[in-house]
Amino acid sequence: xxSTPPVLxxxxxxxxxxxxxxxxxxxxxxNAGEVCGLLGENGAGKSTLVKTLSGVEVPDTGALFLAxxxxxxxxxxxxxxQGVATAFQExxxxxxxxxxxxxxxxxxxxxxxxxxxxxxLERQAARxxxxxxxxxxDPAALVGDLALGQRQRLEIVRAMFRRPRLLLLxxxxxxxxxxxxxxxxxGNRLAxxxxxxxxxxxxxEIRRLCRRSVILRNGQKVLDRPVAEMSDxxxxxxMAGRSVVERxxxxxxxxxxxxxxxxxxxxxxxxxxxxxxFTLMAGEILGVAGLEGQGQxxxxxSLVGLYPLRSGRIEVASDGRMVRPxxxxxxxxAAGVVLVPEERKTEGIFKDLTTIANVSxxxxxxxxxxxxxxxxxxxxxxxxxxxDVDLPEHFLPLSIAALSGGNxxxxxxxxxxxxRARCLLLFDPTRGVDVGAxxxxxxxxxxxxxxxxxxxxxxxxxxxxxxxxDRCLVLYGNRIVGELQGPALSxxxxxxxxxxxxxxxxxxxxx
Amino acid sequence: MAPPGVPTMAxxxxxARAPRINPELLPAAVVLACAVLLIVASTLLNPGSSFVPQLxxxxxxxxxxxxxxxxxxxxxxxxxxxxxxxxxVGLAAIMVSTLTNGSNAAILWVVPATLGFAAFIGxxxxxxxxxxxxxxxxxxxxxxxxxxxxxxxxxxxxxxxPVAPGLVALMNARVAGVxxxxxxxxxxxxxxxxxxxxxxxxxKLYALGSSPxxxxxxxxxxxxxNILVYTLSGLCAGISGILLAGYSxxxxxxxxxxxxxxxxxxxxxxGARVVGGRGIYLGTFAGALFLSALETIITVLxxxxxxxxxxxxxxxxxxxxxxxxxxxxxRG
Numbered sequence: 001x002x003s004t005p006p007v008l009x010x011x012x013x014x015x016x017x018x019x020x021x022x023x024x025x026x027x028x029x030x031n032a033g034e035v036c037g038l039l040g041e042n043g044a045g046k047s048t049l050v051k052t053l054s055g056v057e058v059p060d061t062g063a064l065f066l067a068x069x070x071x072x073x074x075x076x077x078x079x080x081x082q083g084v085a086t087a088f089q090e091x092x093x094x095x096x097x098x099x100x101x102x103x104x105x106x107x108x109x110x111x112x113x114x115x116x117x118x119x120x121l122e123r124q125a126a127r128x129x130x131x132x133x134x135x136x137x138d139p140a141a142l143v144g145d146l147a148l149g150q151r152q153r154l155e156i157v158r159a160m161f162r163r164p165r166l167l168l169l170x171x172x173x174x175x176x177x178x179x180x181x182x183x184x185x186x187g188n189r190l191a192x193x194x195x196x197x198x199x200x201x202x203x204x205e206i207r208r209l210c211r212r213s214v215i216l217r218n219g220q221k222v223l224d225r226p227v228a229e230m231s232d233x234x235x236x237x238x239m240a241g242r243s244v245v246e247r248x249x250x251x252x253x254x255x256x257x258x259x260x261x262x263x264x265x266x267x268x269x270x271x272x273x274x275x276x277x278f279t280l281m282a283g284e285i286l287g288v289a290g291l292e293g294q295g296q297x298x299x300x301x302s303l304v305g306l307y308p309l310r311s312g313r314i315e316v317a318s319d320g321r322m323v324r325p326x327x328x329x330x331x332x333x334a335a336g337v338v339l340v341p342e343e344r345k346t347e348g349i350f351k352d353l354t355t356i357a358n359v360s361x362x363x364x365x366x367x368x369x370x371x372x373x374x375x376x377x378x379x380x381x382x383x384x385x386x387x388d389v390d391l392p393e394h395f396l397p398l399s400i401a402a403l404s405g406g407n408x409x410x411x412x413x414x415x416x417x418x419x420r421a422r423c424l425l426l427f428d429p430t431r432g433v434d435v436g437a438x439x440x441x442x443x444x445x446x447x448x449x450x451x452x453x454x455x456x457x458x459x460x461x462x463x464x465x466x467x468x469x470d471r472c473l474v475l476y477g478n479r480i481v482g483e484l485q486g487p488a489l490s491x492x493x494x495x496x497x498x499x500x501x502x503x504x505x506x507x508x509x510x511x
Numbered sequence: 512m513a514p515p516g517v518p519t520m521a522x523x524x525x526x527a528r529a530p531r532i533n534p535e536l537l538p539a540a541v542v543l544a545c546a547v548l549l550i551v552a553s554t555l556l557n558p559g560s561s562f563v564p565q566l567x568x569x570x571x572x573x574x575x576x577x578x579x580x581x582x583x584x585x586x587x588x589x590x591x592x593x594x595x596x597x598x599x600v601g602l603a604a605i606m607v608s609t610l611t612n613g614s615n616a617a618i619l620w621v622v623p624a625t626l627g628f629a630a631f632i633g634x635x636x637x638x639x640x641x642x643x644x645x646x647x648x649x650x651x652x653x654x655x656x657x658x659x660x661x662x663x664x665x666x667x668x669x670x671x672x673p674v675a676p677g678l679v680a681l682m683n684a685r686v687a688g689v690x691x692x693x694x695x696x697x698x699x700x701x702x703x704x705x706x707x708x709x710x711x712x713x714x715k716l717y718a719l720g721s722s723p724x725x726x727x728x729x730x731x732x733x734x735x736x737n738i739l740v741y742t743l744s745g746l747c748a749g750i751s752g753i754l755l756a757g758y759s760x761x762x763x764x765x766x767x768x769x770x771x772x773x774x775x776x777x778x779x780x781x782g783a784r785v786v787g788g789r790g791i792y793l794g795t796f797a798g799a800l801f802l803s804a805l806e807t808i809i810t811v812l813x814x815x816x817x818x819x820x821x822x823x824x825x826x827x828x829x830x831x832x833x834x835x836x837x838x839x840x841x842r843g
Contacts, residue, residue: 304728304730306727306728328730329727329728329729329730330730330731330732331730332730333729333730339728341728343724346722346724346725347722347724347725347727347728348725348728349722349725350717350718350721350722350725350726351721351722351788352717352720352721352722352784352788352789353717353718353721357714357717357718361714361715361718361729361731362729364711364714364715365711367711368710368711371710371711371712372705372709372710372711373709373710373711373713373714415729419729
């Protein structure tokens with residue numbers, strides 16, 4: 001419209017992590033006084049884009065321009081000096097320092113003696129917080145003592161008070177109860193001519209704040225249009241992608257009509273879990289869908305006692321009765337409930353052990369007589385499960401660290417079988433796993449429920465949920481907001497419910 | 512045309528082949544060879560001595576370190592450390608000499624009592640680390656200081672008591688020309704190796720040391736394993752103290768202090784990873800032997816204690832550098 005260059009121009013940037021493409025040839029512009037939404041599923045590349053703009057990551061190819069001149073931030077502080085401020089989703093505050101010091105990091109003002117003048121800093125911080133409508137946070141308090149919502153406010157104020165040219169807000173309302181506070185601030189900044197990139201997967205926020213939105217899918221920009229022109233369905237479809245590659249072999253459900261419950265959770269509540277109840281039947285694959293950080297990790301961990309519950313009841317089937325195991329991973333395993341965790345590298349594999357030792361660990365006492373290991377028995381025991389997870393035998397003597405992610409995951413799943421699990425809790429088991437291993441994992445899952453086992457299955461890949469699950473629970477804001485099955489179990493609907501939308505519709509077509 | 516007998520490589524070739532020998536044996540073997548070289552050198556430097564007696568001498572003087580550093584190795588395998596070893600060795604030595612007071616008859620109950628006390632200190636360490644979650648170096652340092660105080664209170668004003676002659680004789684006797692301590696040492700090395708690498712408990716220790724997070728998710732008995740390891744470490748220090756009392760035929764309360772740092776050094780030199788999860792006892796044994804041989808050669812050369820400490824420190828740094836190098840290559 002006019003001749004002044006846009007505040008930000010992103011020109012063809014790409015970023016790879018190893019073999020994974022996080023961003024592919026993404027371009028867009030952002031003008032002064034404009035707020036632009038950035039939408040996308042988990043893993044679509046939103047966070048990578050934020051990291052690139054805020055100086056955390058350097059793009060492999062492409063260039064960034066800030067008000068017409070090339071912008072190549074060396075690190076976050078350099079980006080801030082050039083007028084690009086970011087409120088990070090994972091909050092970049094130092095919990096052992098005070099609110100005031102955090103606000104002025106990385107370079108709090110020092111007095112003549114070279115020391116941080118604390119009293120003065122706190123007065124200044126109080127002024128800034130008040131100017132941003134935050135009155136309930138004591139500038140002298142330690143950040144670690146603040147509630148999550150307060151920390152998020154602090155992170156936002158910190159990004160805003162320096163009057164940046166470009167402001168990046170990455171999921172700013174994830175822990176915020178008072179969204180209007182943020183919307184007012186955003187309005188003020190816009191009036192001052194700041195350009196804002198607003199990353200969210202909450203469509204109502206995008207609709208309310210942004211005139212325009214960019215949608216990413218699999219690292220590529222798929223849409224860049226005024227929000228008002230698009231219907232919710234259209235947006236969700238472009239986020240999820242239409243063409244699902246036919247890589248799911250249709251299989252009949254293993255769920256029998258007279259199936260008995262395998263695991264029952266009643267009214268689980270905790271810090272970050274609100275009144276979660278569900279029943280997992282034997283022979284069932286029960287999906288769990290949710291955008292990042294909606295309580296799914298806490299739910300899975302709480303089921304094996306790795307996350308404390310305030311109240312609620314977990315019952316597990318044992319010899320035809322429901323029993324309540326003690327809340328520890330050990331007791332859960334004894335009751336047949338095994339978690340395959342999200343963090344494969346730190347919580348899944350034992351990185352210094354061989355593959356065979358990784359698989360045999362739960363049964364290691366069975367492979368020993370009077371504590372003395374019998375390698376022959378160990379081998380025989382492991383031999384019973386590696387076929388079920390398609391783990392080639394010649395990998396067994398190797399260190400597990402030398403295996404690909406897919407084969408590591410097969411070993412972790414083999415270990416769950418080794419533990420005689422009857423109820424598997426799989427948390428995103430196919431993340432970072434190659435296509436072949438994915439198929440092996442699907443096969444293993446189907447065989448497992450076919451044998452009467454039960455699976456609770458969280459995945460960030462909606463097509464997996466849609467094709468593998470008998471039912472799917474949808475989490476939003478730490479609670480179950482929907483349960484989809486049958487024809488209602490579609491990617492578009494899952495995504496829409498997961499974004500906090502279309503709940504009534506989900507309930508209607510769910511029957 | 513591929514020559515016959517050469518297998519055609521299937522998929523992730525190269526690295527998919529199992530290493531023929533345990534890669535952890537390599538540092539152990541190298542250190543062991545260095546120790547033997549040092550013993551040969553000290554034989555050559557000392558006219559009139561020959562290899563076998565020199566070897567015997569090194570083995571006998573190394574036994575205290577060899578035994579005590581097994582416990583240290585286990586704590587380091589779990590990513591911890593035991594800084595109370597020196598105190599426990601001293602307390603065990605003084606307990607065995609004070610209680611036997613030169614009488615063989617008392618050995619029968621004094622030795623088990625001493626071992627029980629040493630294991631008790633280890634148990635206290637283990638409980639502190641496993642249940643109270645005190646960082647191992649603080650816990651073991653604090654318990655070491657406290658028990659040292661207890662020992663001081665009991666021994667102040669007492670005349671030094673002679674150790675039971677039976678223990679002294681044991682440390683100086685030979686069977687078929689082989690010193691009994693050497694036989695004890697060999698037996699200990701075999702048992703320790705079997706425990707660490709041939710039992711299900713040993714396997715769990717490696718697992719826990721390797722990935723504490725995965726151990727937690729899998730539900731390994733983390734507290735139990737920690738308690739086991741620190742108790743064993745106390746027990747080993749106790750054995751070491753009793754042998755040391757027999758060897759020196761009298762004991763003082765700080766007789767074990769010079770052993771503490773070498774136990775750590777032996778583990779590190781033997782190729783164990785300082786933060787846990789890796790290392791075999793054969794390596795620690797080789798490290799202990801190496802340090803004892805070094806001690807001998809320094810005595811032969813008439814060098815000062817300071818020089819020994821400098822050399823020992825340099826070797827530890829060198830061993831750590833080698834480790835970090837290996838780590839980098841393994842990742843690359």
